[in-house]
Structure formats: structure tokens, C-alpha cells
Amino acid sequence: MPRFLAFAALVFALPFFAGCGGCGGGRSAQRISGGGATFVNPLMQKWSGEYKTAKNVEIDYVSKGSGYGVEQMTAKTKDFGCSDAPMTKEQLAAAKEKGGDVVHIPLTMGAVAVVYNVPEISGKELKLTGDVLADIYLRDPSVRKWNAKRIADLNPGVALPDKDIVVVARAEKSGTSNIFSEYLSKVSGGKLKASTKPDWVQGVVGQEGNDGVAGFVKGNAGTIGYVELLFARKNELAAAKLKNKAGEWVSADADGVTAAAAEAIKAKPEKEPYSLHDLTYSLTDAAGAKSYPISGISYAILFAKLPKETGPTIVEFLKWATTDGQKFSKEMDYAPLPEELGKKIQEKLGQVTFE
Structure with a gap:
């Protein structure tokens, strides 16, 4: 009988051990979603792996082009969209109806x-x-x-x-x-x-x-x-x-x-769509002897008011990507963000609110 009781106790305990991640303080990763520009995708995949290791947060990113990123962000089917083109007046109006003002955050340059x-x-x-x-x-x-x-x-x-x-x-x-x-x-x-x-x-x-x-x-x-x-x-x-x-x-x-x-x-910038946003710039055909003429910035686009359940996690990831995450840029043939722009990005992210 004691053996039977011991066996029964083990059977009933198995679900507990299986569900507690080894009971060593492990917990399932938080998950946020993004999508859009293929331009930034290789770097985003690198960030996703590094951030999962550092913060136990998974970044699900679907690479289908900038248009997809803007559309999915506007429809709120993704937590953030990525685009290499700032949103137009028409796109901003559509987004405002869905969730209010939007923020453009430079992620990398290439x-x-x-x-x-x-x-x-x-x-x-x-x-x-x-x-x-x-x-x-x-x-x-x-x-x-x-x-x-x-x-x-x-x-x-x-x-x-x-x-x-x-x-x-x-x-x-x-x-x-x-x-x-x-x-x-x-x-x-x-x-x-x-x-x-x-x-x-x-x-x-x-x-x-x-x-x-x-x-x-x-x-x-x-x-x-x-x-x-x-x-x-x-x-x-x-x-x-x-x-x-x-x-x-x-x-x-x-x-x-x-x-x-x-x-x-x-x-x-004085011309649309760059003039419609903070922190968006045209890098094409720039002055300067060393400037490469077909250069651009890839942006994360998100609503200025985010859900309180996921918003802080989204903002913390973007803060990391635009600071510590920049060290991975050059090794992957991207250009790190200028220090001056990086400071402005942190200020802008600090203005995002949660509700």
C-alpha cells in the first residue's frame, strides 16, 4: 500500500512539475508583435534573439513590406509596424480614427x-x-x-x-x-x-x-x-x-x-511626408563628399497611446533596440543611429502613454 500511495502521489505531482518550468524561477516569455519592412528584418531577427535572452520577451516580426507594416499597425493587428517611408496625411487620418496620434521611432539606417x-x-x-x-x-x-x-x-x-x-x-x-x-x-x-x-x-x-x-x-x-x-x-x-x-x-x-x-x-525637413512627423528625415541625395546617395531610415510606427497590458513592454523593447541594440547594426551592414538622434528618440518614447 505505501508503494501505491507513493506512485499515486508522483502521478498527481507530474502536471505541477511539467507546468512550473522546472520550478527554478522560470516563466513563459512575454510576447509582442510587429511587422512590415523587409529592409530592417535581418536586424529585427537578430534583436529578437538577443532580447529574448536578455529580457525573456519574444518579438514576433512578420516581414512583408512597409505597406503591410502601416496597415497592420493602423488596424491594431500588430503592436507596432515598421516602415522605411513615413506615413502620409491620408495614412495618418486613417490611423487617428482607429487609435489616435502615432509616433515614428527611427530604428536603424541603411x-x-x-x-x-x-x-x-x-x-x-x-x-x-x-x-x-x-x-x-x-x-x-x-x-x-x-x-x-x-x-x-x-x-x-x-x-x-x-x-x-x-x-x-x-x-x-x-x-x-x-x-x-x-x-x-x-x-x-x-x-x-x-x-x-x-x-x-x-x-x-x-x-x-x-x-x-x-x-x-x-x-x-x-x-x-x-x-x-x-x-x-x-x-x-x-x-x-x-x-x-x-x-x-x-x-x-x-x-x-x-x-x-x-x-x-x-x-x-520642410517637405511631406517628413515634415508631418518628429524624427523623420530624407537621407537621399544628401550633400557631403562621403554621403551615399540612396540611404534611408527604417522606423517603428506605433500609437502614442498604447494598452497598459502591452504598452510598457513595447516601449522598453524600442528603448533597448535604439540604445544597446545598436551595437549589432554595423556588423550586419546597417548604420548605427547618430548619438544626437538617439537622445531625441528616448525623449519621444518617454512621451508614450498607457491606458
Whole structure:
């Protein structure tokens, strides 16, 4: 009988031991959700793992483009959205109806690399100016082939092939597209309009996500596209050198982004959508000899009033990401936030309220 009682006691105790996480003080992780920009996704996944270890909080992030991030945040199906394009007046009005004012928090900065796959010039450096790049995406007849005179003149000594240029762009609403098209708009005199989903001309091939564009370029000779720098490096894609506003040839790298940001944050922007928000800046076609011209900021977008159950956890994560979390930026080909901007971010997050 004593053995039976001992066995019974063990059976009844099993659920307790199974549910208490080993009874060593373990507890299930808190969980918050975000989604949007693919631009920031590699860094967000790194942050998620590091933050889970440090704070026992899980960050569920769905990478589906900036448009998705704004839509899901507005609908309150995600705790925060990520976008590389600040919200427009129309988007702000829709969000205000759902939950009031919104806050834009810079998370990181990065370069949009112009990637290409031209086997005939493998190992050679390709140079492009903004006006030539814009006309390639406008499918201008003067730059339909890789050996077009306008491209050849920029690349003396490079044996460019007599082959058609296959032009690739993002298919969905994308902050990367917004950064890229904003640059093309500036250097083309407005021939192209800055947008998360530009009205590309016929013949431009659409692909989903930074990874989709990178994969298509890698797998198809004769192609040109644009991706966040990490996707270019990860896929071992060649990236063009660009002539910046100061007339210098620069490569896509974190230092060039930092230089562009240093110029851009000197004054508050006067043009929409940047003028509609605190802490949003256009980094494209920035002044400065070292500035990389297709640079941008990825933002976390959230309501200024958050639920008291999850709000403090969301804010604490964003405070961590924009301070301690910045140490992971450069190793992943992003540019850390400037110290001056970091201080303003902490002040802004301190103004978020919970109800």
C-alpha cells in the first residue's frame, strides 16, 4: 500500500512539475508583435534573439513590406509596424480614427544597393550616375542595353556586353522602393514620383521583398535591381558605384549612410511626408563628399497611446533596440543611429502613454 500511495502521489505531482518550468524561477516569455519592412528584418531577427535572452520577451516580426507594416499597425493587428517611408496625411487620418496620434521611432539606417548580374564584367567595377539609373528604370531607349553609350562613357575600359538590361523592382508596397524612387525623383527632375509602390513603366519585372529581388538578380544574367545592402552581401551580388551630389564616386556602405545622415539631420525637413512627423528625415541625395546617395531610415510606427497590458513592454523593447541594440547594426551592414538622434528618440518614447 505505501508503494501505491507513493506512485499515486508522483502521478498527481507530474502536471505541477511539467507546468512550473522546472520550478527554478522560470516563466513563459512575454510576447509582442510587429511587422512590415523587409529592409530592417535581418536586424529585427537578430534583436529578437538577443532580447529574448536578455529580457525573456519574444518579438514576433512578420516581414512583408512597409505597406503591410502601416496597415497592420493602423488596424491594431500588430503592436507596432515598421516602415522605411513615413506615413502620409491620408495614412495618418486613417490611423487617428482607429487609435489616435502615432509616433515614428527611427530604428536603424541603411543603404539601398544597386545590384546587377552581368557575367561579362565579373570582377569589374560598374559606375552609374543618378540620371542614367533613373532612365534605366524609365526604360529610356538610350539605356536599354548594357553597352549603351551613356553607360559605356561612365565605364571606360570595361567590356560591356551588347545585351538587354532586365530591370527589376519590388512588386508590393515597399519602403525600400520609396527610398529608391525618392532618389530617382530627385535626380531625374521629377520624372519619377517617390512612392512605396511606384508606377513603373511596362517592362519592369516585379519581385516580392528584398530577398525576392536579390534572388531574381542572382539567378538571371543581364539584370539590375535594388536591395538593402545586407541582401546584396548575403547573396554575393555586385553593387554599382554611384556619383553623389558632391560629384564623388561612392560605394554602398554604412559609413556612407552615416555621412548622409549627418547632413540630413542638420535641419527639420520642410517637405511631406517628413515634415508631418518628429524624427523623420530624407537621407537621399544628401550633400557631403562621403554621403551615399540612396540611404534611408527604417522606423517603428506605433500609437502614442498604447494598452497598459502591452504598452510598457513595447516601449522598453524600442528603448533597448535604439540604445544597446545598436551595437549589432554595423556588423550586419546597417548604420548605427547618430548619438544626437538617439537622445531625441528616448525623449519621444518617454512621451508614450498607457491606458
